[in-house]
Amino acid sequence: MTAELPDRHGLQTVHQLRALTVDLEVLAAEFARRNRLHPTDLRALIALLDAARSGAPATPGLLGRELRLNSAGTTAVLDRLERLGHVRRTRDPHDRRRVLLEVTEQAVALGESHFGPLIADTVALVDGLSPAELAAVQGFLTSMRALVARHGEAGPPSE
Amino acid sequence: MTAELPDRHGLQTVHQLRALTVDLEVLAAEFARRNRLHPTDLRALIALLDAARSGAPATPGLLGRELRLNSAGTTAVLDRLERLGHVRRTRDPHDRRRVLLEVTEQAVALGESHFGPLIADTVALVDGLSPAELAAVQGFLTSMRALVARHGEAGPPSE
DNA sequence: AGCAAGTCTCTCGCTCGGCGAGATAATATG
DNA sequence: CATATTATCTCGCCGAGCGAGAGACTTGCT
Numbered sequence: 001m002t003a004e005l006p007d008r009h010g011l012q013t014v015h016q017l018r019a020l021t022v023d024l025e026v027l028a029a030e031f032a033r034r035n036r037l038h039p040t041d042l043r044a045l046i047a048l049l050d051a052a053r054s055g056a057p058a059t060p061g062l063l064g065r066e067l068r069l070n071s072a073g074t075t076a077v078l079d080r081l082e083r084l085g086h087v088r089r090t091r092d093p094h095d096r097r098r099v100l101l102e103v104t105e106q107a108v109a110l111g112e113s114h115f116g117p118l119i120a121d122t123v124a125l126v127d128g129l130s131p132a133e134l135a136a137v138q139g140f141l142t143s144m145r146a147l148v149a150r151h152g153e154a155g156p157p158s159e
Numbered sequence: 160m161t162a163e164l165p166d167r168h169g170l171q172t173v174h175q176l177r178a179l180t181v182d183l184e185v186l187a188a189e190f191a192r193r194n195r196l197h198p199t200d201l202r203a204l205i206a207l208l209d210a211a212r213s214g215a216p217a218t219p220g221l222l223g224r225e226l227r228l229n230s231a232g233t234t235a236v237l238d239r240l241e242r243l244g245h246v247r248r249t250r251d252p253h254d255r256r257r258v259l260l261e262v263t264e265q266a267v268a269l270g271e272s273h274f275g276p277l278i279a280d281t282v283a284l285v286d287g288l289s290p291a292e293l294a295a296v297q298g299f300l301t302s303m304r305a306l307v308a309r310h311g312e313a314g315p316p317s318e
Numbered sequence: 319a320g321c322a323a324g325t326c327t328c329t330c331g332c333t334c335g336g337c338g339a340g341a342t343a344a345t346a347t348g
Numbered sequence: 349c350a351t352a353t354t355a356t357c358t359c360g361c362c363g364a365g366c367g368a369g370a371g372a373c374t375t376g377c378t
Contacts, residue, residue: 009293010282016300017281021180023307030311038364061326073365075328080364097326097373118310122176123169125302129295134168136292137299141175143284148182151277152189197335220355232336234357239335256344256355 017144031114036084043067044077045086048103049111057092058101086110176303190273195243202226203236204245207262208270216251217260245269 032042047066051058064074078101081087086107092098126134191201206225210217223233237260240246245266251257285293 009297010285011278013285013293013297013300014278014281016297016304018183020300020304020307021183023304023311024177024180025184027307027311040364059326060328070366071327072329072367076364095326095374099327118306119170119173121306121310122173122303125299125306126169126172129299132291133295133298134172136288136295138168138172138175139292140284140288140296141172141179144281145175145179145182147277147280147284148179148186151280152182152186199335218355219357229337230356231338231358235335254345254355258356 027118035110038080040067040069040073041077041080044081045103045107045111048087048101049108052103059092059098060101061098063101081107186277194269197239199226199228199232199236200239203240204262204266204270207246207260208267211262218251218257219260220257222260240266 028042029039031037032039037045044063044067047063048058051062056062060071060074060078063069063078064071067074067077069077078087078089082089086104088102088104089099090102092100126137129137187201188198190196191198196204203222203226206222207217210221215221219230219233219237222228222237223230226233226236228236237246237248241248245263247261247263248258249261251259285296288296
C-alpha cells in the first residue's frame with residue numbers, strides 16, 4: 001500500500017538507509033562477540049565514551065537510565081566491564097554515595113583499533129565530497145534525525 | 160587522538176550517522192516493547208518481510224542462519240511469533256521436511272501503522288531534494304555500505 | 319546536633335531467551 | 349531397501365535483566 005507510488009527514489013533511499021544501519025549493527029555485534037562483550041556491554045561502553053567526551057561525569061544511575069536498565073542490571077553490566085578491565089569504579093569524593101565511572105585506556109584503544117580504520121575511511125569519503133555534496137549529505141542526516149525524534153516522541157507517551 | 164585533525168566535517172558526519180542509527184534502534188526497540196516483541200523477534204519479522212518481498216520462500220533454517228541463531232533458538236522465536244499471530248508455519252508440499260514461513264497480514268499492518276508515517280515523511284524529504292542533492296545522498300549511502308562491507312569482511316575470518 | 323526522609327548503589331531470587339546435544343521425520347543415494 | 353543427509357523440534361542448562369529490598373551516604377527539618 002505504501003509502496004505503489006511512482007516515486008521510487010524515496011523508498012529506495014529508505015531501503016538503503018535501513019540496510020546501512022543493519023550493516024552497522026552487524027559490524028558492532030561482531031566486534032562485541034570478538035571481545036567477549038554482550039550487546040548491552042557495548043552500548044554501555046559507547047554511552048560512557050560519549051559521556052567522557054562531553055565532559056559529564058558518568059555514574060551507574062545515569063548509565064542505567066540511558067540504557068533503560070534497572071539498577072540490578074546496571075550493576076551486572078559494570079561488573080562485567082570492570083572484570084574485563086574496560087571500566088574503573090571510583091567513589092565520588094564530593095558525594096560519597098555516588099560511584100564515578102571511567103573508561104580505561106585499554107577500552108579506548110580497543111575501540112580505536114577496531115573502528116578506527118572505518119572511521120578514517122569515512123572521513124576520507126566525506127572529505128572527497130564537494131561542498132554542495134557535503135551540504136546535501138549533512139542536511140539529509142540532520143533532517144532524518146529530526147524526523148526520527150518527532151516520531152519517537154509521538155509514540156512512547158501512549159504506553 | 161583520532162580527533163585532533165582540522166577536518167571537522169568528516170568526523171562530524173561520522174557522529175551524525177552514528178547518532179542516527181542509535182535513534183533508529185531506539186525507535187525499533189520502542190516498537191518491539193510496545194508489541195510484546197523481543198528485539199530478536201523484531202529482527203526475525205523484518206528478515207521475513209524482506210524475504211517475502213524478494214519472493215524467496217522463507218524457512219526456519221534460513222531464518223536462523225540470518226539471525227545467527229541455532230535451531231533451538233529459531234524454533235523458540237517462531238513459537239513466539241506464531242503464538243502472537245504474526246507468522247504462520249506451513250509444510251512445504253514439495254519437500255515435506257521443510258516448513259515454509261509466512262508473515263500474516265496482521266503483522267504487515269502492524270508494521271505499517273508504526274513505521275508508515277516515518278517512511279512517508281522520509282519519502283517526502285527525499286522527494287524535496289534537488290537531483291544533485293539526491294545523487295549526493297544516495298552516493299554517500301551506497302559508498303558507506305560498501306565501506307562497511309569491506310571492513311566487515313576484513314575482521315570476521317580471524318575468529 | 320540529631321533524626322527523618324531521600325538518593326545512590328548493590329544483593330538476592332526469579333523469569334525467560336539462547337545454546338549444545340540429541341531425537342524425530344522426510345528425502346536423496348547406493 | 350538400507351544408509352546417509354537434511355530440516356525441524358525437544359530437553360536441560362547458562363546467563364542477562366527484572367522486582368524487591370538492604371545498606372551506605374547526604375540533606376532538610378526541628
